[in-house]
Amino acid sequence: MEQQVKRMEIRHLSKTFFSKKGYFTAIDDVSFDVYDGEFLVILGPGRCGKTVMLNIIAGVEDATEGQIIYNGKEWKGLNPEIGMVFQKLALMSFKTVIENVELALKFRGMKKEERREIARHYIKLVGLEGFENYYPKQLSGGMQQRVGIARAYAANPKLLIMDEPFGKLDAQTRYQMQEDLLKIWEKEKRTIIFVTNNIEEACYLGDRIILLSDCPAKVKEVYPIDIPRPRDMVSREFLELRTTISDNTDLSI
Numbered sequence: 044m045e046q047q048v049k050r051m052e053i054r055h056l057s058k059t060f061f062s063k064k065g066y067f068t069a070i071d072d073v074s075f076d077v078y079d080g081e082f083l084v085i086l087g088p089g090r091c092g093k094t095v096m097l098n099i100i101a102g103v104e105d106a107t108e109g110q111i112i113y114n115g116k117e118w119k120g121l122n123p124e125i126g127m128v129f130q131k132l133a134l135m136s137f138k139t140v141i142e143n144v145e146l147a148l149k150f151r152g153m154k155k156e157e158r159r160e161i162a163r164h165y166i167k168l169v170g171l172e173g174f175e176n177y178y179p180k181q182l183s184g185g186m187q188q189r190v191g192i193a194r195a196y197a198a199n200p201k202l203l204i205m206d207e208p209f210g211k212l213d214a215q216t217r218y219q220m221q222e223d224l225l226k227i228w229e230k231e232k233r234t235i236i237f238v239t240n241n242i243e244e245a246c247y248l249g250d251r252i253i254l255l256s257d258c259p260a261k262v263k264e265v266y267p268i269d270i271p272r273p274r275d276m277v278s279r280e281f282l283e284l285r286t287t288i289s290d291n292t293d294l295s296i
């Protein structure tokens with residue numbers, strides 16, 4: 044990693060849900076740092092508290108305990124510098140690709156011509172040139188995810204959070220999306236927090252991997268990855284890393 048400036052510090056984060064039936068702890072004392080410009084992967088099993096954690100980081104949900112430090116200062120509430128690509132794709136079905144991508148800019152009051160130009164730039168970056176006037180239902184799952192990525196990028200976030208964006212895609216499309224996402228990230232560097240439950244995907248994408256335990260989520264291990272990109276998934280060093288992580292968790296692949 045070239046830079047080691049801390050963009051965000053997650054300090055002793057815990058989340059417990061209380062209800063009439065009792066309480067349930069989803070996150071238990073999680074701490075880690077996020078460095079500027081890095082591709083950070085959070086790897087954890089299903090239902091371990093990943094989405095809850097991302098929501099807390101983005102300020103959509105409150106923590107029960109702990110702190111989020113953003114650019115050196117404690118941060119509470121919604122953080123406008125954070126963009127999200129959601130696990131459940133949240134495209135507007137009645138809006139076209141370009142209208143979906145420019146939505147945040149429209150809310151900001153940006154003039155049509157200017158926001159269209161920005162939207163077109165990101166639509167091109169994700170490889171959807173020519174599909175500007177399509178509706179989401181006319182696109183494949185992978186293409187819809189590309190719209191989600193373009194939309195998040197267009198809002199110009201400092202930190203981009205991606206919650207299992209490729210989880211529902213078939214293997215072939217998923218590999219293509221992983222490769223393309225890295226190309227996009229290399230062209231327009233943002234700090235990315237990418238969540239997955241797939242070890243191979245984590246090893247392919249990450250500058251570092253934060254491995255979480257089963258529910259409640261705790262940090263089990265942090266793996267810095269210095270394998271040069273583009274990574275070869277069948278190289279010895281890649282397979283070694285994959286095996287090391289696999290031996291430390293119940294996660295497969």
Ligand SMILES: Nc1ncnc2c1ncn2[C@@H]1O[C@H](COP(=O)(O)OP(=O)(O)OP(=O)(O)O)[C@@H](O)[C@H]1O
Binds near residue numbers: 087089091
């Ligand atoms: N509002 C809530 N009230 C009570 N429990 C909740 C609430 N939100 C989430 N949970 C519980 O917290 C746990 C973690 O949920 P979360 O959605 O963060 O998991 P996840 O790691 O993102 O899972 P997946 O990989 O399936 O997306 C789950 O058991 C879930 O039922």
Ligand SMILES: [Mg+2]
Binds near residue numbers: 093206207
């Ligand atoms: Mg989730």
